[in-house]
Amino acid sequence: MTKRPDLIFITGATGFLGSWIIARLVDRGIRVVATDVSDDHRRLALLKPELPAGLVDFRICDVTDAAALEALIGETRPTGIIHLAALQIPQCREMPARAAAINIGGHINVFEAARKAGIERIIYTSSIAAKPRGPENAPSNLYGVFKKTDEEIARIYWQDYRLPSLGLRPYVVYGVGRDDGETSAITRAIEAAALGRDYEIPFTTRSCFQYAGDVADVFAKVVTASWSGALLSDVTDTVHSTDDVLAAIRAVVPGAEVSSADQVRVSPREGFDTTALRQVIGEIRELPLTEGIRETVSLYRQIAAR
Secondary structure, three states, X not given: OOOOOOEEEEEOOOOHHHHHHHHHHHHOOXXXXXXXXXXXXXXXHHHOOOOOOXXXXXXXXXXXXXXXXXXXXXXXXXXXEEEOOOOOHHHHHHOHHHHHHHHHHHHHHHHHHHHHHOOOOEEEEOOHHHOXXXXXXXXXXXXXXXXXXXXXXXXXXXXXXXXXXXXXEOOEEEOOOOOOOHHHHHHHHHHHHHOOOOEEXXXXXXXXXXXXXXXXHHHHHHOOOOOOOEEEEEOOOOOEEHHHHHHHHHHHOOOOOEEEOOOEOOOOOOOOOOHHXXXXXXXXXXXXXXXXXXXXHHHHHHHHHX
């Protein structure tokens, strides 16, 4: 039997990571159904000012509308789903009921629509925020609690329905278009340095800092692979400090006026495991911190020159 050409259904497609993943899929000639509640694709336009014709089908879809989501997946018949739609830490804190409806209810709706349509690959974003930390040895905010719940939902959908999934746990992802969420401060510092402005990161921490292009490449590879089970994986096990980030920025932009505040942001520093991911796609490409920042600085300057 001839394999059907890949067609990838993405939720949360106007977001930062969604825009990067679309750009990487398009670079591979893979067709995309890009869905979101918004039609604001300015982040994607920063990365891809001109999209190749016929590769991206933009649709409006709210993951909390189970019937509409199920109808759209049934109509487009994707070969795989990348589920990104979620509210971030500040929004989860400010409007917890709405965030739960999207981050948990929307997650269930995606899995249920995929089950009914016979989709064999779901990749979804969990987060390092789901990992236990601090004296409570538990997620430290509602966003992390919601993401941990999503991991358990995926496990049950494999247990009860044999629906394969892979939850990926990116952490501090930086790159052009990262303008939302607490850890967007890392990207803001890189942008400020690129454009000759001062910036203070409002916290200090030790954590995983990942270039958006590397993370998007991982999603693009996984969604065309095959596996069994409800897998869960970190995307890296490389740990740096904010001092390392600042040093890398200054190495790329000598004289950059960037700094960090003394406020400590508690983050997991160990226990990262990429075994499941490497079983699916093999070795994981990861640019050194300085090179990822160099690419980000270059892209910000290209955008400014437009």
